[in-house]
Amino acid sequence: MTVHFWGVRGSIPTPASPSRIKSKISSIIEQITPEDLESAESRERFLAGLPPWLFGTVGGNSPCISVTFNDSKLADECLIFDCGSGIRELGNAKAGDRKKISHYHIFLSHFHWDHIQGLPFFAPGYNPKVKIDFYSPVADLERILSDQMINPYFPVQISALGSRKVFNYIENNVNIHDRVISMKKMNHPGGSYAYCVNENGKRFIYATDTELISGDFTKNDENTAFFKDADLIVIDSQYTLGEAIDKYNWGHSAFSLAVDFAANWDIKHMVMFHHDPAYDDHKLYGILQSAKWYLERMNIKGIDLTLACEGLEITI
Numbered sequence: 559m560t561v562h563f564w565g566v567r568g569s570i571p572t573p574a575s576p577s578r579i580k581s582k583i584s585s586i587i588e589q590i591t592p593e594d595l596e597s598a599e600s601r602e603r604f605l606a607g608l609p610p611w612l613f614g615t616v617g618g619n620s621p622c623i624s625v626t627f628n629d630s631k632l633a634d635e636c637l638i639f640d641c642g643s644g645i646r647e648l649g650n651a652k653a654g655d656r657k658k659i660s661h662y663h664i665f666l667s668h669f670h671w672d673h674i675q676g677l678p679f680f681a682p683g684y685n686p687k688v689k690i691d692f693y694s695p696v697a698d699l700e701r702i703l704s705d706q707m708i709n710p711y712f713p714v715q716i717s718a719l720g721s722r723k724v725f726n727y728i729e730n731n732v733n734i735h736d737r738v739i740s741m742k743k744m745n746h747p748g749g750s751y752a753y754c755v756n757e758n759g760k761r762f763i764y765a766t767d768t769e770l771i772s773g774d775f776t777k778n779d780e781n782t783a784f785f786k787d788a789d790l791i792v793i794d795s796q797y798t799l800g801e802a803i804d805k806y807n808w809g810h811s812a813f814s815l816a817v818d819f820a821a822n823w824d825i826k827h828m829v830m831f832h833h834d835p836a837y838d839d840h841k842l843y844g845i846l847q848s849a850k851w852y853l854e855r856m857n858i859k860g861i862d863l864t865l866a867c868e869g870l871e872i873t874i
């Protein structure tokens with residue numbers, strides 16, 4: 559399966575401000591030498607040598623991730639986790655693809671704004687040839703999704719989304735062409751659900767908006783079945799440890815606790831996700847460095863660490 563990141567910011571979309579863009583450009587100009595400008599190759603080499611926080615950005619959209627499968631039976635289907643503002647980009651990108659998606663399966667972790675606000679801007683939602691299955695363990699998901707589009711909050715109501723919509727209240731695993739999607743309730747104000755996609759022994763976990771607690775580390779049957787030996791986890795790593803202490807009970811985790819969690823469950827690849835709106839690219843890549851330092855310092859082996867950014871794609 560291939561996991562694609564369309565929105566990675568938590569709490570609210572966070573576009574780069576004009577002053578941050580100007581300061582990136584001026585820092586790049588300060589570093590450039592006449593030799594770097596000599597040829598197309600030297601210019602490419604110079605740009606490739608810049609740090610990712612300077613020549614690039616993690617992006618500003620709120621959470622949205624897609625999962626697609628390398629299987630001809632599923633070529634026109636797509637799984638989506640959360641409808642943050644990143645889903646707008648996803649919808650536009652899929653519209654431009656030669657191979658059209660006709661069936662979306664949208665799983666909702668919970669209904670805080672940053673996870674649903676992109677739905678009214680999801681172009682395939684207005685296409686009557688498209689089917690959308692929504693899934694949530696919350697019984698009245700149709701009403702909740704509809705309410706964000708009622709007058710005066712949005713110019714058209716959810717009925718204007720002309721796609722064939724099915725709202726699935728789920729209590730157990732979901733089976734999509736033999737891919738099993740399981741779920742688990744996590745610690746977050748109002749509750750949040752993590753999902754695990756199982757395909758031919760490969761397991762991808764989406765676990766955003768969670769303030770990890772001791773029970774998440776307990777090696778009981780339920781936790782073991784869900785977390786142990788996962789190939790890839792996208793996990794809430796919103797805070798530094800100091801901030802997590804200040805913001806106790808706000809529902810998000812310190813990155814170091816997320817690393818401990820991945821180590822506890824022998825997870826092979828951890829992606830730090832739900833970036834704080836107050837952190838700029840420089841700070842976020844600094845946090846990634848700190849997380850790598852922590853792995854080394856604690857002698858934790860066997861975990862790949864990645865910072866979520868828009869456009870990132872990981873195949874497992």
Ligand SMILES: [Zn+2]
Nearest residue numbers: 568569672767
């Ligand atoms: Zn959130």
Ligand SMILES: [Zn+2]
Nearest residue numbers: 668670746767
């Ligand atoms: Zn939330």
